[in-house]
Structure formats: C-alpha cells, structure tokens
Amino acid sequence: MLDVTGITRRFGGVTALDNVSFRVGAGSITGIIGPNGAGKTTLFNIVTGIYTPTSGTVHLEGKNVTRHPPERLAAQGMVRTFQNIELFGRMTVLENVMVGLHTKSRCGILASALRLPWQIAEERRLREQARHWLDFTGIGDLADIEAGNLPFGKGRLLEIARAMALQPKVLLMDEPAAGLNSRETLELARLIQRIRETDVTVALVEHDMELVMDICEAIVVLNLGKKLAEGTPREIQENPDVIAAYLGEG
Ligand SMILES: Nc1ncnc2c1ncn2[C@@H]1O[C@H](COP(=O)(O)OP(=O)(O)OP(=O)(O)O)[C@@H](O)[C@H]1O
Secondary structure (H helix, E strand, O other): EEEEEEEEEEEEEEEEEEEEEEOOOOOOOOEEEEOOOOOOOHHHHHHHHHHHHHEEEEOOOOOEEOOOOOHHHHHEEEEOOOEEEEEOOOOOOHHHHHHHHHHHOOHHHHHHHOOOHHHHHHHHHHHHHHHHHHHHOOHHHHHHHHHHOHHHHHHHHHHHHHHHHHHOOOEEEEOOOOOOOOHHHHHHHHHHHHHEEEEEEEEEEEEOHHHHHHHHHEEEEEEOEEEEEOOHHHHHHHHHHHHHHHHOOO
C-alpha cells in the first residue's frame, strides 16, 4: 500500500534520516516508534509531503508520490492527522467536517452561498456525510457546538472525523494518543480498529507503547535516524537492540 524506500533527510550537518525503508501493508495498522530524536516526525513529514527528502522515494499503491504536496496526496488517498489539533474554533463541529468535504465537492463554499437548487441538494448531501463521520467517531451529539468549546479529547475525535470524511485509503496519525487520558486512549484504540475495518490502512507515530502493542500488527522502530528493527509487537518487545535503545534513552 505504502512503500518508503531509502529515505534520507539532512538538515545542514544533521542526518535526521539515513536510508530508511519500510512498507505499510494494505489493511494493516502499522506503528512507527523510537526514542526522542529518532527521526519519526521527520519521516512522517516526508511521507505526507510537508518536507522533501534529500533522497529516496515514497510510493502509494505503486505510484510514485514523492514530493507531492499534502493536498495532492489527500486527493490520491493519503490523509493525515496532526499532533497539535488544528480546528476552526468559531465554527461548529459539523461545519469543521463540512469544510473538508467542500474541498472535494464540485460545490465550493462560495458557490454554495448562491443557494441554487442543485447546490442546496449538494449541501444536504455533504451535511449527511459529515454527520455520518461524527457518529462514527462518537461525537454526533456535539455536532452543533462551537469546535473551540470542545474538550481536548473530543477535539482529537473531530480531527479524525474530518480526516475520515475525505475517504482516505491510508490514514497517517501523528501521536493520536498525545494528551489523552487512559480511558480516552482505550476509546481511541477501538476507534482505530474500527477505522481499519472500513478498509482504511492506518500508520501511526506514537509514544504510548501500550497503545502501539495493543493495536498494531506491524511495528517499525527508528533510532538515531536509522531503522533499528521491524516486526510484530512480540518480536519488537523481545528485540535486544530495541530494548537497549530505549534503556539508553532513560
Ligand atoms: N528542521 C530541522 N532542522 C534541523 N534539525 C532538525 C529539524 N527537524 C529535525 N531535526 C533533527 O533531526 C533529528 C530527528 O528529529 P525528529 O523530530 O524527526 O525526531 P522524533 O523521533 O520525531 O523525536 P520526538 O519523539 O522527540 O518527537 C533530531 O536530531 C532533530 O534535532
């Protein structure tokens, strides 16, 4: 589904990533982990088109998408969520999802202001889709409140609803559990599993080991810019190099 091959990224004299390759299998939940400074964020930003690699390629379903900007990647089926949630605080929860849908619809926000009959029908269709994804993430009852008034954990669910509304093939999540309490993290785990059940491939960068070990079937470990290991949660937990890298961190 997603093939990352030989990615290197240098920032001046610092090699943040050194020849990193891995594959995210279709229909999998894949975790990318590693101690602080391992290169996870840099890798994520390269895969999602925010940074360009110094060398290496990214393929989505066999197509070379290296250096495609985020909007183009979204249209091709790769959508991401951010660690720092970016919502439109003065819009309602429902409108936040609809804004994303408008970018895909033939009816832009300005055009829809003209209120022609087909535009009204289109608007209704987008509203129903947006409601569907709010229900899916469990915040349908909050549709009409201002997004700025959402508690943090619900904001994260809204961001996921907004990403899912774009109907990605692969969803990349940047530390989805950051800032969540243990109950919210458990709910997030179940939600990510339900996302996968809708045939969306998931890759996540995450510090919460319990979450990663619970839901990922494949894990890639980075350390000091290099791929240290990859395998099942069990293989990773038993890998002496991985244990040493994490002990070294503490
Ligand atoms: N824009 C930049 N300019 C210079 N160096 C950078 C830049 N971005 C990252 N680096 C360096 O690249 C290395 C990898 O950083 P990165 O943020 O990708 O790691 P990380 O695994 O995401 O860490 P953390 O878990 O702490 O978020 C670090 O040495 C960092 O200092």
